[in-house]
Amino acid sequence: MVEKTTEQQTRVAFLGPEGTFSQSAVVKHFGASITGISLATIEEVFSEIEIKAADFGVVPVENSTEGLVSNTLDMFLMSSLCICGEVEVPIRQYLMSQMDTLEEINKVYSHPQSLAQCRAWLAASLPMAEIVPVSSNAAGASQASVEKGAAAIAGDAAANVYGLNILGSDIQDQANNATRFLVIGSDPCEVSGNDKTTILLSASGTKGPGALLNLLKPLAKHNINMTRIQSRPSRKRNWDYVFFVDIDGHRTEKNIMSALKEVEGYSSLFRVLGSYPKANY
Incomplete structure (x- = not known):
């Protein structure tokens, strides 16, 4: 389990730049006194830990609202890092600009996910504004700070x-909008008493009837x-898939150990990505 008592010594990489919801997730999980390392891509976050x-x-x-961030899951197909925790952050979206009124706004920058989460509000409030997707919300805010008539x-x-x-x-279309973040690292977590386990697997016979049923039985x-x-997608061949499965409990619990041993027997790919404390929802 990640201990917040050592926050002064902890270096945490996150999807930057500063001012993103990823940074908010870092502070919520680790506290404000850690050394934050802002990086441009999810791939770089994984690499920073690996080196x-x-x-x-x-x-x-x-x-x-918008579902899976597929790039994060895909990284586990190539990386040996494990999941050490999870954080849920309520997503409250704001329109911001150097301008003073909505009437002055002719362009809106943001990450595609945030634009999608505010689709109805934008259509109603800024129907004539140009919508411009950018790499991150913070990048959009940075651009809005120097461009007349722009907002983020x-x-x-x-x-x-x-x-x-x-x-x-609070311009998001769904009031209860939230994003779940994973904490990743090199070492597995101890039992906390309120854990979940994530496994990565693929059936040994993915084309036969009942392959997934046998895998999960x-x-x-x-x-x-x-x-x-x-x-x-497994990336091995077209139309071949892997599955990411979350279950309640820690991998060291007796019934889970027995079940995972049986699951592994049906699998062509099997890996426990981590057992870790559940987020406080």
Whole structure:
């Protein structure tokens, strides 16, 4: 388990730049006194830990409105890092600009996910504005800080970082919008008493009938609750898939150990990505 008591010594890589929701997730999980390392891509976050330049990383994996962040899951097909924790951050979107009124706005910058989360509000409030996707919300805020008539959609922290006026608050279309982030690192977590386990697997006979059923049947047999399953292309051949599965409990629990041993027997690919404390929802 990641201990916050050592926050002064902890280096945490995250998907930057500063002012993003990823940075908010870092602060929520580790505290404010850690050494944050802002990076441009999810791939770089993984790499920074692998070369020992960071102790942990925080990457987005799922949004309650827009769904899966597939790039994060795909990285586990190539990386040996494990999942050490998860963080849920409520996503409150704000429109910000150096301008003073909505009438002055002719262009809106933001990350594609944030633009999608605010689609209805933008159509109603800024129907004539040009919508411009950028690499991150913070990048959009940075651009809005130097371009006349431009605005950005981002978290309120970005308005403070880039000195912008907030012209619209809570503009996301879904009031309960949230993003789940994974904490990744090199070492597995101890039992916390309120854990989940994520496994990566593929059936040994993916084209036959009942392949996925056989793969998951041991979970039901050992009374284990599966809370999530996601499929991704295996990258080995066309139309071949791997599955990311979340279950309740820690991999060291007796029934889970027995079930995972049986699952592995049906698998062509099997890896426990981590057992870690559940987020405080």
